[in-house]
Amino acid sequence: MTNPLPASSLTPSQLGFTFPAEWYPHRATWLTFPHNEASWQGDRLARMRPQYLAFIKAISQGEKVGIIAHDESLKAFVTQELDAIGVDLNQIEFVVKPTNDAWCRDHGPAFLINPETRQRLVVDWGHNAWGGKYPPYDDDNRTPLAVAEHLGLLTVQPGIIMEGGSVEFNGAGTLLTSRSCLLNPNRNPQLNQDQIEEYLRNYYGVEQILWVEDGIVGDDTDGHIDDTTRFVNENTVVACVETDPHDANYEVLQTNLRLLQNMRLMNGKPLNVIELPMPKAVMIDDFRTPGSYANFLICNAGVIVPVFDNPNDQTAIDILEQAFPDRKIIPLSATEIIWGQGSFHCLSQQEPAV
Structure with a gap:
């Protein structure tokens, strides 16, 4: 069984725990294997599966892949x-438990590490399927505890709603997020901005919270940061921009860009902002999906970047190669995955090594 921190305990931050930057070495990356046809309707689940399996294979080149499987039948199928x-099956480990959906970044465990003691713990934030949009979500809400039990890690429950895709970390005390998501009354209506910031400091172990405004068209999460702005090192972000002033994403991304350009880190220095183009609108059956090159996963093997058979694919790859000079860029097709309104970062949650 897991060992919850006693109710009288100090917060993770006070105990010296923090959420590492994504480029910190991983022991594993966790995924919740998709099986719900509500997210990929009709034959779309079968059509996206080869892209999802290619994602697993790419991660497994550099670390373990933890797969949360709905039942033993799904585990056997995935194997x-x-x-x-x-795929080297020695790189795969399973937790078998009921699940509702595939978006492990948001319902999965948040792993913190104490840099001095090398201890780890799991923060079990509440999950309500992005403001109650997609019930039921009770099985997904139990995922962090199941993974923590599998790993024998301590757990702490802040008691509020929080999603991993809504927060971005530089590993040096700064967290980026968006007002449209974290201040949305469909998450924690009882909390104001100052109170939410206090939770972020206490349970992610950060010192500074920086805010952008909103997210992109097609994003049903109310504006997750991982579709618009990502840290690539302690003082540098890639920020999505839309060059067509008539595009629905143009103004919101320009607003976010101006905010980022005016931000200062804790050392007083400005953020280094690298502009990353949006793909030309990724349309599927008259639906504009939230296609974004920022929804990449940094893993031990490299940086896995979603591409969409799109005119801007190569430009984005070139920019990210310069932004990550010491890492391999691994472009993988997400043309079918994106129908579910998320991509590789949304699907995954990293577990730091010790």
Whole structure:
């Protein structure tokens, strides 16, 4: 069983725990294997699966992949499919438990580490499917405790709603987020901005919270930061921009860009902001998906970047190669995955190594 921190305990921050930057070495990356046809309707679930399996294979080149499987039947199916495409099954570990949906970044465990003691713990934030949009979500809400039990880690429950895709970290005390999501009354209506910031400091172990305004068209999360702005090192972000002034994303991304350009880190220095183009609108059956090159995953093997058979794919790859000079850029097709309104970062949650 997991060992919850006693109710009288100090907060994770006071105990010296912090959420590492994504480029910190991983022991594993956790995924919740998709099975819900409400997210990929009709034959779309089968059509996206090869892209999802390719994602697992790419991660497994550098670290373990933890897969949360809805039941033993799904575990057996996934094992067979991974073996068929040449994945080293020694790199795969399973937790079998009921699940509702696939977006592990948001319902999965948040792993904190104490840099001095090398201890880890799991923060079990509440999950309400992005403001109650997609019930039921009770099985997903139990995922952090199940993974913590599997790993034998301490857990702490802040008691509020929080999603991993809504927060971005530089590993040096700064957290980026968006007002449209964290201040949305469909998450924690009882809390104001100052109170939410206090939770972020206490349970993510950060010191500074920086805010942008909103997210992109097609994003049903109310503006997750991982579709618009990502840290690539302690003082540098890539920020999505739209060059067409008539595009629905133009104004909101320009607003976010201006905010980022005026921000200062804790050392008083400005953020280094690298502009990253948006793909040309990624349309599927008259639906504009939230396609974004910022929804990449930094893992041990490299940076896995979603591409969309889009005119801007190569430009984005080139920019990210310069932004990550010491890491391999791994472009993978997300043309079917994006129908579910998320991509590689949304699907994954990293577990730091010790």
